[in-house]
Amino acid sequence: xxxxxxxxxVDKGFSxxxxxxxxxxxxxxxxxxxxxxxxxxPEYYLTRAELNIFQARSLDILxxxxxxxxxxxxxxxxxxxxxxxxxxxxTSAKAxxxxxxxxxxxxxxxxxxxxxxxxLPELNIEPLIGDYFKELHxxxxxxxxxxxxxxxxxxxxxxxxxxxxxxxxxxDNLGKGDMLLIGIDIKKSPNLIASxxxxxxxxxxxxxxxxxxxxNRELGGNINIDKFDFYSHYNPQIGDVESHLVSLEKQEVYxxxxxxxxxxxxxxxxxTELSKKYDRHEIEDLATNAGFKCxxxxxxxxxxxxxxxxxxx
Ligand code: AVI
Numbered sequence: 001x002x003x004x005x006x007x008x009x010v011d012k013g014f015s016x017x018x019x020x021x022x023x024x025x026x027x028x029x030x031x032x033x034x035x036x037x038x039x040x041x042p043e044y045y046l047t048r049a050e051l052n053i054f055q056a057r058s059l060d061i062l063x064x065x066x067x068x069x070x071x072x073x074x075x076x077x078x079x080x081x082x083x084x085x086x087x088x089x090x091t092s093a094k095a096x097x098x099x100x101x102x103x104x105x106x107x108x109x110x111x112x113x114x115x116x117x118x119x120l121p122e123l124n125i126e127p128l129i130g131d132y133f134k135e136l137h138x139x140x141x142x143x144x145x146x147x148x149x150x151x152x153x154x155x156x157x158x159x160x161x162x163x164x165x166x167x168x169x170x171x172d173n174l175g176k177g178d179m180l181l182i183g184i185d186i187k188k189s190p191n192l193i194a195s196x197x198x199x200x201x202x203x204x205x206x207x208x209x210x211x212x213x214x215x216n217r218e219l220g221g222n223i224n225i226d227k228f229d230f231y232s233h234y235n236p237q238i239g240d241v242e243s244h245l246v247s248l249e250k251q252e253v254y255x256x257x258x259x260x261x262x263x264x265x266x267x268x269x270x271x272t273e274l275s276k277k278y279d280r281h282e283i284e285d286l287a288t289n290a291g292f293k294c295x296x297x298x299x300x301x302x303x304x305x306x307x308x309x310x311x312x313x
Contacts, residue, residue: 007219007257013270014255014262021211021245023157023273028214034207036079043199045192046153049305050183051082057298057307058089064296064309065179069096069144074151075132075170077103077112082151084119091123098124098144102135136173146178151307153185156276160286163276167290171312180292180310187277188304190236197232197241197275205230208245208272220256227251231269239277245270283308 013020039047091097103109106129113127128135155163208230215221232243247264254261287294292310299306
């Protein structure tokens with residue numbers, strides 16, 4: 001019975017003239033582990049660069065946010081490494097902070113909460129499990145300034161209009177003067193970007209192929225993973241990294257849950273992910289289009305990555 005969102009989306013994507021799968025389905029247990037490995041790859045500079053920003057610039061970020069009590073709300077729990085660095089630096093500068101991490105996964109929130117409590121025992125933490133916008137909406141109003149954290153270049157996984165809508169949704173839940181601190185990967189050497197999404201050890205390839213294993217497991221598929229390859233490329237003119245799976249031969253796959261056979265031509269692509277890179281002006285434009293003003297952009301020492309402070313106007 002094709003009644004899960006996953007089954008409906010895979011059926012749509014496999015039936016399209018240009019086949020696609022949504023990158024939101026990468027993150028089952030195995031996919032989340034593979035993403036952890038990606039973040040440690042020598043080629044994947046993004047996580048280290050963002051950590052460098054919080055090591056070197058946290059107090060500058062705090063200064064731009066301004067004084068007073070802060071409610072820091074994080075969308076997506078992550079492993080906490082960068083956030084703990086930021087929170088440690090700003091609380092030791094006497095900022096009065098309550099930290100609200102939000103995630104749909106109870107396990108992710110519990111792990112993060114334990115980590116934060118071990119590292120920052122004095123910090124007020126109010127973990128929230130559920131949908132980002134519902135939880136954000138339900139945070140009791142107070143005189144504290146709201147600072148939403150949306151870190152890790154996640155915004156790059158959305159096409160521009162979708163990214164703007166998402167930022168608008170965040171904006172709708174904020175008051176005038178509240179802030180959004182958003183991680184954005186920036187345009188730089190095309191070769192450097194291309195290799196971050198095509199690592200030598202093949203972890204990014206395994207991360208993409210894992211989507212097919214997930215389809216087999218959850219939708220009763222008979223996909224032979226060995227008959228697919230991985231291809232990603234970066235177009236520096238528009239800043240888009242596009243990732244794909246490639247059918248190595250003409251083949252058919254059957255998905256029991258959809259009770260349907262899908263046909264693949266030799267070398268046919270399945271688009272799996274956009275990882276968009278921005279320049280300074282495009283970032284300002286993104287902010288303006290979503291009802292914010294970009295008041296500061298903090299770059300790491302190599303100028304690879306930006307954490308940007310958007311203020312609701
Ligand atoms: C989660 N997201 C920001 C990552 C990115 O860089 O687009 C996902 C990823 N895909 C391949 N490598 C990492």
